[in-house]
Amino acid sequence: MKTIEEITEHGVTERRFQLEVDGETVPGILWTPEHAQGPRPLVLQGHGGTQHKRVPNVLSLARRLVRHSGYAVAAIDAPGHGDRMTDEDREHNRAIRRDGGAMTEERRKRLTERGRRATGEWKATLDALQRRDEIGDSGPVGYWGVSMGSAFGIPFVAAEPRITCAIFGLAALTMGREALASSAEKIEVPLLFMNQLNDELMTPDSALALFVAFGSKEKTMHINPGPHMGIPGFEVEHYETFYARHMGTATS
Amino acid sequence: MKTIEEITEHGVTERRFQLEVDGETVPGILWTPEHAQGPRPLVLQGHGGTQHKRVPNVLSLARRLVRHSGYAVAAIDAPGHGDRMTDEDREHNRAIRRDGGAMTEERRKRLTERGRRATGEWKATLDALQRRDEIGDSGPVGYWGVSMGSAFGIPFVAAEPRITCAIFGLAALTMGREALASSAEKIEVPLLFMNQLNDELMTPDSALALFVAFGSKEKTMHINPGPHMGIPGFEVEHYETFYARHMGTATS
Numbered sequence: 350m351k352t353i354e355e356i357t358e359h360g361v362t363e364r365r366f367q368l369e370v371d372g373e374t375v376p377g378i379l380w381t382p383e384h385a386q387g388p389r390p391l392v393l394q395g396h397g398g399t400q401h402k403r404v405p406n407v408l409s410l411a412r413r414l415v416r417h418s419g420y421a422v423a424a425i426d427a428p429g430h431g432d433r434m435t436d437e438d439r440e441h442n443r444a445i446r447r448d449g450g451a452m453t454e455e456r457r458k459r460l461t462e463r464g465r466r467a468t469g470e471w472k473a474t475l476d477a478l479q480r481r482d483e484i485g486d487s488g489p490v491g492y493w494g495v496s497m498g499s500a501f502g503i504p505f506v507a508a509e510p511r512i513t514c515a516i517f518g519l520a521a522l523t524m525g526r527e528a529l530a531s532s533a534e535k536i537e538v539p540l541l542f543m544n545q546l547n548d549e550l551m552t553p554d555s556a557l558a559l560f561v562a563f564g565s566k567e568k569t570m571h572i573n574p575g576p577h578m579g580i581p582g583f584e585v586e587h588y589e590t591f592y593a594r595h596m597g598t599a600t601s
Numbered sequence: 602m603k604t605i606e607e608i609t610e611h612g613v614t615e616r617r618f619q620l621e622v623d624g625e626t627v628p629g630i631l632w633t634p635e636h637a638q639g640p641r642p643l644v645l646q647g648h649g650g651t652q653h654k655r656v657p658n659v660l661s662l663a664r665r666l667v668r669h670s671g672y673a674v675a676a677i678d679a680p681g682h683g684d685r686m687t688d689e690d691r692e693h694n695r696a697i698r699r700d701g702g703a704m705t706e707e708r709r710k711r712l713t714e715r716g717r718r719a720t721g722e723w724k725a726t727l728d729a730l731q732r733r734d735e736i737g738d739s740g741p742v743g744y745w746g747v748s749m750g751s752a753f754g755i756p757f758v759a760a761e762p763r764i765t766c767a768i769f770g771l772a773a774l775t776m777g778r779e780a781l782a783s784s785a786e787k788i789e790v791p792l793l794f795m796n797q798l799n800d801e802l803m804t805p806d807s808a809l810a811l812f813v814a815f816g817s818k819e820k821t822m823h824i825n826p827g828p829h830m831g832i833p834g835f836e837v838e839h840y841e842t843f844y845a846r847h848m849g850t851a852t853s
Contacts, residue, residue: 546813553809560824561798567833572812572822581819586842594835 350477357383361415368425370473371466376432377425377474378402380411381483382599385421388485389599391478392592393471394424395494395502397519398450399442401431410493410585417589419599421484425474427501428463450550452523460500461528467501468508475511489513489596493588495543496520496577500529507532514595516588518543519577521551522558533562540568541591543584548577602729609635613667620677622725623718628684629677629726630654632663633735634851637673640737641851643730644844645723646676647746647754649771650702651694653683662745662837669841671851673736677726679753680715702802704775712752713780719753720760727763741765741848745840747795748772748829752781759784766847768840770795771829773803774810785814792820793843795836800829 353365353376364379381389392414394407402424411422429438441459479486492515494502499520506512515538522530540563544556553572560570573581605628606617616631633641644666646659654676663674681690693711731738744767746754751772758764767790774782792815796808805824812822825833 554806557805557809557824566826568826569833569836570822570824572809572824574818574820581821583846584821587839590838590842 350480359412359416361412368470368474368477370470373428373433373466373470375425375470375474376402377423378411379478379481380415380422382415382419385419385483387483388488389419389421389483390489390491390592390596391421391423391475391484392491392493393475394422395467395471395492395498395505396424396427396430397495398497398500399430399445400497401434402426403431410588413585413589414592417598418593420592420596421478421481423474423478425470427497428466428470452526457526460497464501464504468505471505472509475509479511491515491592491596495580500526503529503536504532506538507535512538514539514592516541516543516591518571518580519545519548519550520559521548521555522562523551523555529559530562533559534564537564537566539591539595540565541587542568542570543580544570544572545577545579546572546574550577602732611664611668613664620722620726620729622722625680625685625718625722627677627722627726628654629675630663631730631733632667632674634667634671637671637735639735640740641671641673641735642741642743642844642848643673643675643727643736644743644745645727646674647719647723647744647750647757648676648679648682649747650749650752651682651697652749653686654678655683662840665837665841666844669850670845672844672848673730673733675726675730677722679749680718680722704778709778712749716753716756720757723757724761727761731763743767743844743848747832752778755781755788756784758790759787764790766791766844768793768795768843770823770832771797771800771802772811773800773807774814775803775807781811782814785811786816789816789818791843791847792817793839794820794822795832796822796824797829797831798824798826802829 351367355364360383362381362383366377368375396404396407407424414420414422426433478484490511492502492506492512495518499517506515542560603619604616608615612635614633614635618629620627648656648659659676666672666674678685730736742763744758744764747770751769758767794812
């Protein structure tokens with residue numbers, strides 16, 4: 350893990366880093382309290398499709414969890430996203446925006462292949478983060494990611510026993526995504542599952558089917574009115590209390 | 602409103618009162634901070650079927666809202682419940698426990714008639730409470746009630762413009778309860794709607810249909826695994842933040 354840049358604003362230190370994973374350079378950001386020392390809970394944030402590691406919802410939740418709970422928070426650019434985006438990826442994203450993201454066989458394959466790589470990259474990132482003094486390798490680790498952050502995050506959390514609890518959302522057992530169910534069944538940690546009643550990419554029924562599939566005994570589904578890109582701002586407060594309930598808070 | 606008894610424990614004053622409404626004596630409890638003076642937000646709590654105004658979930662939420670938020674909280678015995686229960690009511694409740702509460706035509710009629718009376722009793726109670734110095738008639742008023750507390754609470758909130766926000770749950774557009782939809786459509790205040798995935802009295806689909814029917818722009822449905830009588834304890838924290846968001850808190 351190579352630190353590229355480090356700045357501190359309003360008590361939050363933001364470190365841009367790079368990590369080599371399977372011959373690819375994965376760019377990431379680590380947010381920690383200024384002068385953080387010793388172990389603390391860690392949250393990994395997976396951004397949505399066509400987005401990147403520092404989109405406003407990722408950045409604001411990261412800063413909030415650092416300031417209010419003393420956590421470390423990390424985000425990486427997913428394969429083909431952010432600083433890793435090629436001209437071909439840009440054209441792919443334009444096509445998605447044109448047709449509203451309808452799932453085709455080609456897109457499903459691309460998503461599955463990238464999801465596989467994302468799991469390996471998250472595991473390598475977690476290995477590197479847990480070697481840092483201000484995180485440590487024995488503390489709780491939460492995951493947060495909706496939409497593509499869930500499409501990639503659900504298989505990752507299913508394969509990663511170090512994850513203590515997770516927030517997913519904007520995901521469903523829609524046509525072509527049935528494989529998500531077998532990952533969901535393997536997950537047994539407490540979950541918060543965020544959904545939008547008028548999500549143009551899935552029905553409430555198919556989202557409920559994914560909620561039912563999760564193997565977790567403690568899991569809560571939240572449904573709010575509105576489109577895919579419209580989880581209400583007040584839910585951020587529930588993210589914070591959910592993590593605090595399952596991972597505690599840090600004071601140093 | 603006649604005060605029958607007043608005790609103060611750990612900073613919470615609990616007043617048992619009686620109110621005459623349409624020739625019936627309605628017994629209630631008002632919880633306020635010790636030495637409360639001047640206006641503050643008020644929460645009305647409707648208990649569940651076969652229960653009463655001081656069941657553990659009503660009592661603990663009342664104390665919590667008084668201690669943490671400085672609110673006034675009131676609960677009354679619904680028609681045929683608590684101190685108003687007759688031998689015929691007791692036999693009726695035993696029958697409900699025997700067959701799991703299946704909805705028959707007789708039960709539906711009884712529920713509708715009692716719901717009508719409950720709305721009048723809540724309105725009279727709210728009138729009386731708002732004449733008290735430590736509540737006042739200009740502050741926000743929240744409602745909380747699940748199961749029968751929603752079956753009675755939804756028509757009440759639909760008919761009562763003084764209600765600022767409400768928490769409902771364990772209710773659905775099941776067979777014979779379609780009338781609930783017309784009340785739900787009239788409600789436009791922010792809502793939290795609590796549901797149980799394995800509720801033996803309704804399907805997730807019929808609960809979702811009621812959620813969709815509510816006229817409110819801001820409404821959130823929570824679904825947790827488990828039976829009708831099993832909303833997880835951690836949701837209480839969300840009740841508190843929901844009310845705080847819509848009604849603020851009191852300091853004196």
